[in-house]
Amino acid sequence: MNTDDFREAWRSAAGDGLAGLCVPSRFGGGGLGAWGTAERVEAFGREHHDLGLVFGVMAHLLACAMPVAEFADDALRAEVLPRLCSGEWIAGNAITEKDAGSDTSKLSTTAVRSGEHYLLNGEKSFVSNATAADVFVVYAVTDPALGYLGISALLVERDSAGVTVGEPLPKLGLAGCPAAVVRFDDCQVPVTSLIGREGAGAAVFRASMRWERTCLFAAYLGAMDRVLGRTVEHARTRRQFGRPIGANQAVSHRLADLKVRVEAARALLYRACAAMDRDEVSDLDVAMAKLAVSEAAVEVGLAAVQIFGAAGYAGDGAVDALLRDAVGSTIFSGTSEIQREIIAKELGL
Template identity: 40%
Template sequence: MNFQLDEDILLLKRGVRDFVQTEVEAAAMEIEESNAIPERIIAMSKELGLFGLSIPEEYGGLGIGMVGKCALYEEIGATHNGFTTLIGAHTGIGTVGIVEMGNEEQKQRYLPKMASGEQIGAFALTEPSAGSNATNLKTTAVRRGDKYILNGTKHYITNATEAGVFTVMAVTDPAKGPKGITSFIVEKDFPGFQVGAVEKKMGLRGSHSAEIIMEDCEVPAENVLGEEGQGYVNALKILANGRAGLAARNLGSCQKLLDLSMLYAKDRVQFDVPIFEHQAVSHMIAEMAMEIEALRSFTYRVAWMVDEGMKVIKEAAMLKLFGSEVYNRIADKAVQVHGGIGYIADYPIERFFRDARITRIYEGTSEIQKNIIAGQLKKQYQQQ
């Protein structure tokens, strides 16, 4: 395995780190208070090419492999998670479906604008009746001439209010179960499409999730993504592809929490010595550092496997599970190390603690990842 980054990626990584530390961090409280990412931050993100990380160069993106993307996601994860989620959802599940499964006409039509950030991407699978049970979709798609007519409601759709392009899963043949689900590329301006209520969340201020409602929504037949009936398989591929990137974003947040905790523990004096000198505190920090190194190694191993074209269903599920659980444990320890100040909203620790909780739920809950792992192990041992 080779995790060595070439000079171009290292240069971009340094640029992203500088941007995150000087610009995004300075806007963190503004994001919390306004529940919006400032336009200047979005504009600078476009200039850096952050919206095009997953998109090949021939369509205007940076064409970076998964190892390189994880190196950049790690930097992006070290700041406000609302900003991190806007970028991550777009460059992950919002675009990879078109990149991996779109035909040439679809790629030419959508990817250049998505790479520049002119159009944001979103992924619409979850419904009131279909969360962890993703096959229980009620949204339907019926072909009428050269169009499909979509009817149904999705919810918890990240980037819904910002997105111009949605990857939508709908049932085209109810009799076929999971094999009757089809993927569609749906534009926000298509007739019958509207964004509904914006959900109020525990964390991720600045990252908006909302309902999308389709009432006789007209989608051209050429906007079927992949083959009809392959939508559920497509969804699994899209989600699995993004799991190394999500883990890298979690890794960046974990490293930030360790850095903040170490600085605080060296400066905060109790009983006449810095609290780092108290074994209870230093042991918590040692545990944080150990888990971060384990997560870092696991993240880049899976990223390398993706770049090598290997099957990573089991490993990606393990990584998503491990990364989100580690982030939550480290956020909890960081609050404990900081004591009372870690619970105060004027400081970043409290924000990371709230933002960490969703990582065990979105893009597949921890329990669903265990199901995937167990299922893959069962297949593996049946073949032996």
């Protein structure tokens, strides 16, 4: 999808209110809680076959708009959030680096205070929405001596001097969300663009991941419902050796097990969302939800391709797209291994 097509699709999604679902209404958002946001995102994923676009809009909302809504001062909120919610601005989350993926404490991008500006230098990889983005939420080291307490979050406009956006990166899936490398070379960022206080970047990122690991992954629940429904229908109607393939226990039991797995993942995700709305959510709730949904999505995608057989392997996007999109879901927003580490830690191991 080229940039113009992406922007057109983006405007359509923003026009439906999806770019600001959980942003407070006083800033132009929908004012929804986590549960209500997840319900809308699940429907978005069920009805929209391009999970890349769904991912891009949710990365904009949950990893960019919500940090501003929850941590920025009133002046920055008033300036930025109405533009993000309306779709006038597209945002990209810039935290991942070549040598700092899961280990976000090892960022090499720096922001050095100089008067009323920070001088930003570094390179971010796999920045979602990058080629179409108008603004970035950038995480950088402001005090190397303080470790994770020395990381800060900054809002950086794309047209700022020193910002260079690379070409779209090739990806296995989520083709509808352009990702690219973004470089910052002596980029001057006003101190007023700080999201939260200096050194609060780790807390900002952790909060954004709670939103992303729950509400964004609701899109995969919708996509799994759609693909599983198509696969069940195929098993009913596709005949081999004189009977529907769904009459074979190997097929019917696999689909039954997948239905249970999807519903269990749904229960974990909405339990986490309900806890968020009560301000009682734990890292355990979020990690279990993210792990369950992402790994179920891979299993549903793989089963759909195998049950459709040659038609699934043909790669026309009818069912294989979920498998390609789902593989990434076990990597971004914290890998499955990271989620298991969090769960183990919460269990006291």
